[in-house]
Amino acid sequence: MGANFNLKTLTVALAALSAASIASAAGLDRSGQDITAFLQDGTYAETVYTYLDADVSGYDNDYVGKDKNAYKQGNKIGDIAESYDFFRYGVKADINDTFSVGVLYDEPFGAAADYSGNNNFVAQGDRDAVIKNVTGNPAYSEAVIDTVVIPTLQAQLAPGNPQNLTDGQLKEAQANYIGVLTAKKAADAEELTKGEGTNVEVRTENITAILGMKFGENKNFQVYGGPVAQQVQADVKLRGLAYSAATGYTAHISSDQDYGWLAGVSYSKPEIALQAALTYRSEIDHTLPIFESYPAASIEKAGEIDITTPKSVNFDFQTGINPTTLATAKVRWVPWSDFAIVPPVYTDVSKAQYPEGLSLVSYDKDQWLVELGLAKRLTPALAVTGNIGWDSGAGNPVTSLGPIEGYYSAGLGAKYNLTDNWAISAGGKYLWFGDAKGQIPTKNVVSNFEDNDGFALGVKLSYQAKQNFN
Known part of the structure; x- marks a missing residue:
C-alpha cells in the first residue's frame, strides 16, 4: 500500500475544526x-468553550385582517438574540485493545431571545390597543365597553331572558361578555407589565x-453505547400585542433530571x-415542575409539564x-416536527377557541445539518482547517421565540501542539x-426577520497519550 497517512497527526488538524463546532439554528x-x-x-481528554453572538432583527406585523399568513411591515424589532456561551467536556480511555470507556458533557439544546423597543412584542401599556386586538373590533375602547357593551350584554344575560333571545343569541351574548372581560384583564396585564419585552431562555445539560x-x-x-442523564429548565414571558390575550403570560419550568441512551457503530482504517x-x-x-401565570384568565398555578427532547442521528466521516x-464530513438529523412544549394552563385556556389546545412552541419540519471540511497539517505541531456548512432549519414560518430558518456557514480553525500530549485549538465560524x-401558536404571522447573521468562536484544550497493550 502507499504512504501511511498517520491517523494521529492528521487528527491534529481535524480537532482544530471542532473547537468552533456550534449548534444549528434549527429548533x-x-x-x-x-x-x-x-x-x-x-x-484522550478535552475541554471546549464556545461563544455565539448573533444579530437577529426584523419588523413586527402591521397587517389587520383575517388572513393568518398576511404580512405588512410594521415597527422595527431590534436584535433579539442574546449572546450565549457553553462548555463541552470529554474524557476517554482504553481498558485494553478491545474495550474503551468515556464520559461526555455538553449542553445540547437551548434558546435565548429577548425583545425590546417599540414593537408588538413589548408591553406598551396601551389598554385600548389591547382591547381592540383581543376583541377583534377596531371600534372598541375601554370607555365604550364599560359604558355601552358590558351594560348591553348584562341586560341580555339577565335572569329570565327578559329580551326573549334565542338559544343561539344567548350563547353569542355569553361569548361576547366573556370576550370583553378577557380583553379588560389582558389590558390590565399590559399596563402592569409596561416596558417588559417577550423573553425566553432554555438550557439543557x-x-x-x-x-x-x-x-x-x-x-x-x-x-458503543451507554446511558444519558439530562437536565432541562426554561423561562418564558409573552408580552405585547403580538400575543393578544396571552400578553402577560409567564412560565417558569424548574430543572429536573431524566434519562435516555446512546448507541453507535464506527469503522476505522488508520x-x-x-x-x-x-x-x-x-x-x-x-416530567418537570412548572409555575404559570395567565393574567387574562386570572390563573396562577403550579403543576407539571411533560417535555420530550428529540432523538437524533449523527454521521461523522473523515x-x-x-x-x-x-x-471531513458531518451529517446530523433531528426530528423537530415531533417536538412541542405544551404548558397545561396555557393549553387549557386556548381550548376555549381551539378545541385541541395550542402548544407554546412547536416546529413544522425536521432539521438536517451538513458540514464539509478540509484539514491540513503544515508542520508536525501546527494544523489548519476550513469548512462550509448548511442547516435546513425547522420550517418557515417558525416560532417567534426563535425566528430563523437555518443557515449557511464558513469556518476556519487552527491547532498547535504544545507538547507531545497537550494541544490548544481555536476556531471561528461566520453564519448567514x-x-x-x-x-405565534395560533399560526398567525406576527413578524418578519431578514438579512441576519452571526459568528461563533471556540477554544479547546486537549490531552492525548498513546496506550500500548502489547
Missing part, C-alpha cells in the same frame, strides 16, 4: 451533540457515559486516516487525501441565517 439545537472525543486514539467494544481481524470495527461513525441518541421524556491532508417569518 433548539446548540452543541450538535458531538461524540468525536470518544473516537480518539488512546487516552447532558452527561453521557459510553462503553465501546472493538472487533474484527484488525479491530477496525467498534460498537493507514489512510479513515474513520466513520454513526450515532443514535434516544429521545428523553421529562479520510486522508494525502499524508498531510484530511477531508435564513430569512423567516415569526408566528
Whole structure:
C-alpha cells in the first residue's frame, strides 16, 4: 500500500475544526451533540468553550385582517438574540485493545431571545390597543365597553331572558361578555407589565457515559453505547400585542433530571486516516415542575409539564487525501416536527377557541445539518482547517421565540501542539441565517426577520497519550 497517512497527526488538524463546532439554528439545537472525543486514539481528554453572538432583527406585523399568513411591515424589532456561551467536556480511555470507556458533557439544546423597543412584542401599556386586538373590533375602547357593551350584554344575560333571545343569541351574548372581560384583564396585564419585552431562555445539560467494544481481524470495527442523564429548565414571558390575550403570560419550568441512551457503530482504517461513525441518541421524556401565570384568565398555578427532547442521528466521516491532508464530513438529523412544549394552563385556556389546545412552541419540519471540511497539517505541531456548512432549519414560518430558518456557514480553525500530549485549538465560524417569518401558536404571522447573521468562536484544550497493550 502507499504512504501511511498517520491517523494521529492528521487528527491534529481535524480537532482544530471542532473547537468552533456550534449548534444549528434549527429548533433548539446548540452543541450538535458531538461524540468525536470518544473516537480518539488512546487516552484522550478535552475541554471546549464556545461563544455565539448573533444579530437577529426584523419588523413586527402591521397587517389587520383575517388572513393568518398576511404580512405588512410594521415597527422595527431590534436584535433579539442574546449572546450565549457553553462548555463541552470529554474524557476517554482504553481498558485494553478491545474495550474503551468515556464520559461526555455538553449542553445540547437551548434558546435565548429577548425583545425590546417599540414593537408588538413589548408591553406598551396601551389598554385600548389591547382591547381592540383581543376583541377583534377596531371600534372598541375601554370607555365604550364599560359604558355601552358590558351594560348591553348584562341586560341580555339577565335572569329570565327578559329580551326573549334565542338559544343561539344567548350563547353569542355569553361569548361576547366573556370576550370583553378577557380583553379588560389582558389590558390590565399590559399596563402592569409596561416596558417588559417577550423573553425566553432554555438550557439543557447532558452527561453521557459510553462503553465501546472493538472487533474484527484488525479491530477496525467498534460498537458503543451507554446511558444519558439530562437536565432541562426554561423561562418564558409573552408580552405585547403580538400575543393578544396571552400578553402577560409567564412560565417558569424548574430543572429536573431524566434519562435516555446512546448507541453507535464506527469503522476505522488508520493507514489512510479513515474513520466513520454513526450515532443514535434516544429521545428523553421529562416530567418537570412548572409555575404559570395567565393574567387574562386570572390563573396562577403550579403543576407539571411533560417535555420530550428529540432523538437524533449523527454521521461523522473523515479520510486522508494525502499524508498531510484530511477531508471531513458531518451529517446530523433531528426530528423537530415531533417536538412541542405544551404548558397545561396555557393549553387549557386556548381550548376555549381551539378545541385541541395550542402548544407554546412547536416546529413544522425536521432539521438536517451538513458540514464539509478540509484539514491540513503544515508542520508536525501546527494544523489548519476550513469548512462550509448548511442547516435546513425547522420550517418557515417558525416560532417567534426563535425566528430563523437555518443557515449557511464558513469556518476556519487552527491547532498547535504544545507538547507531545497537550494541544490548544481555536476556531471561528461566520453564519448567514435564513430569512423567516415569526408566528405565534395560533399560526398567525406576527413578524418578519431578514438579512441576519452571526459568528461563533471556540477554544479547546486537549490531552492525548498513546496506550500500548502489547
